[in-house]
Amino acid sequence: xxxxxxxxxxxxxxxxxxxxxxxxxxxxxxxxxxxxDSTYDTYFVTGSGVTLDAGNxxxxxxxxxGSEDLTANTKQWAQRAMLSNxxxxxxxxxxxxxxxxxxxxxxxxxxxxxxxxxNCFPESSVGSMITVHSVYDHYGSPVGTGNRVWTRxxxxxxxxxxxxxxxxxxSNANITEGTFRLFGLAK
Amino acid sequence: xxxxxxxxxxxxxxxxxxxxxxxxxxxDDYLIQQTVYDNASSNNDGTMRLLDSGGTVISAAEYYxxxxxxRTYNSFTxxxxxxxxxxxxxxxxxxxxxxxxxxTMYVFKPYxxxxxTKCLWQAQVGGxxxxxxxxxxxxxxxxxxxxxxxxxxGTVNMDCIVYxxxxx
Numbered sequence: 001x002x003x004x005x006x007x008x009x010x011x012x013x014x015x016x017x018x019x020x021x022x023x024x025x026x027x028x029x030x031x032x033x034x035x036x037d038s039t040y041d042t043y044f045v046t047g048s049g050v051t052l053d054a055g056n057x058x059x060x061x062x063x064x065x066g067s068e069d070l071t072a073n074t075k076q077w078a079q080r081a082m083l084s085n086x087x088x089x090x091x092x093x094x095x096x097x098x099x100x101x102x103x104x105x106x107x108x109x110x111x112x113x114x115x116x117x118x119n120c121f122p123e124s125s126v127g128s129m130i131t132v133h134s135v136y137d138h139y140g141s142p143v144g145t146g147n148r149v150w151t152r153x154x155x156x157x158x159x160x161x162x163x164x165x166x167x168x169x170x171s172n173a174n175i176t177e178g179t180f181r182l183f184g185l186a187k
Numbered sequence: 188x189x190x191x192x193x194x195x196x197x198x199x200x201x202x203x204x205x206x207x208x209x210x211x212x213x214x215d216d217y218l219i220q221q222t223v224y225d226n227a228s229s230n231n232d233g234t235m236r237l238l239d240s241g242g243t244v245i246s247a248a249e250y251y252x253x254x255x256x257x258r259t260y261n262s263f264t265x266x267x268x269x270x271x272x273x274x275x276x277x278x279x280x281x282x283x284x285x286x287x288x289x290x291t292m293y294v295f296k297p298y299x300x301x302x303x304t305k306c307l308w309q310a311q312v313g314g315x316x317x318x319x320x321x322x323x324x325x326x327x328x329x330x331x332x333x334x335x336x337x338x339x340x341g342t343v344n345m346d347c348i349v350y351x352x353x354x355x
């Protein structure tokens with residue numbers, strides 16, 4: 001059905017792990033062996049109820065043929081960090097990843113959620129582009145103190161002209177819970 | 188199809204629009220649209236609250252949010268709420284004005300009693316012409332079953348369209 005969201009991949013974290021891969025063929029966390037390809041022009045990603053076992057961030061890397069693209073300084077991203085407890089910030093960088101959240105808290109109930117739109121991923125003649133909107137309970141200092149929420153809005157792009165077949169969402173802490181879904185927007 | 192229609196609620200000349208029993212164990216996440224926020228009896232700046240498991244509106248100081256208003260007529264502004272009694276910066280309308288509104292909101296895991304419910308909302312509102320980009324957290328872990336939009340001042344015509352985002 002044209003215009004419909006169609007589920008492509010999904011992974012529900014029920015035991016602690018460091019990353020989740022959506023798409024990426026056999027590298028994918030779900031075991032469904034699905035990839036981001038030309039079936040859809042645009043993909044939509046949700047992450048919800050994401051909790052970590054330590055105060056840390058969520059990041060995203062692009063996958064090329066099922067493997068992380070770790071090439072330095074090829075991913076450019078710029079986002080507005082909007083903060084409930086202090087002045088908003090500009091966040092930007094050139095690296096081999098993009099941030100999704102900044103610092104997630106760890107108190108009971110705290111979690112993060114996000115949406116992403118993925119465009120141009122299957123195309124080898126251009127880079128792959130992402131828009132990001134996320135929200136998360138930000139930890140105080142020390143971790144576990146203070147009630148605050150932060151949100152991020154912006155985008156990220158792979159400046160290398162190459163096809164990307166998946167994304168890896170990861171943290172330097174462990175992801176203990178969370179539901180991650182990849183949808184295609186039917187043509 | 189992964190985007191499933193749940194309900195559309197609308198009313199005219201109201202100060203609140205209650206949209207109850209829309210969240211359930213059938214979905215983790217939801218997409219909500221608002222296309223009408225018009226015919227205001229006075230200038231107002233709308234808010235949104237959540238409904239608890241019994242359908243009662245939550246008015247406790249448990250709402251945290253942050254965002255920006257990108258305005259057509261002046262510099263952009265930053266606003267936030269810490270321990271507020273509602274999420275702020277939804278529909279915004281000038282008195283006796285009809286310009287439409289485009290509000291998209293995502294609600295994440297409201298039915299999970301162990302998590303703080305998360306919301307992301309993006310809107311182009313009619314009053315004076317501005318867009319809004321926000322994220323919020325209801326920092327009390329409990330089951331949420333619905334939402335309520337409030338004008339704060341006066342009445343408007345309002346609607347709300349709810350979809351569930353379905354996985355496998």
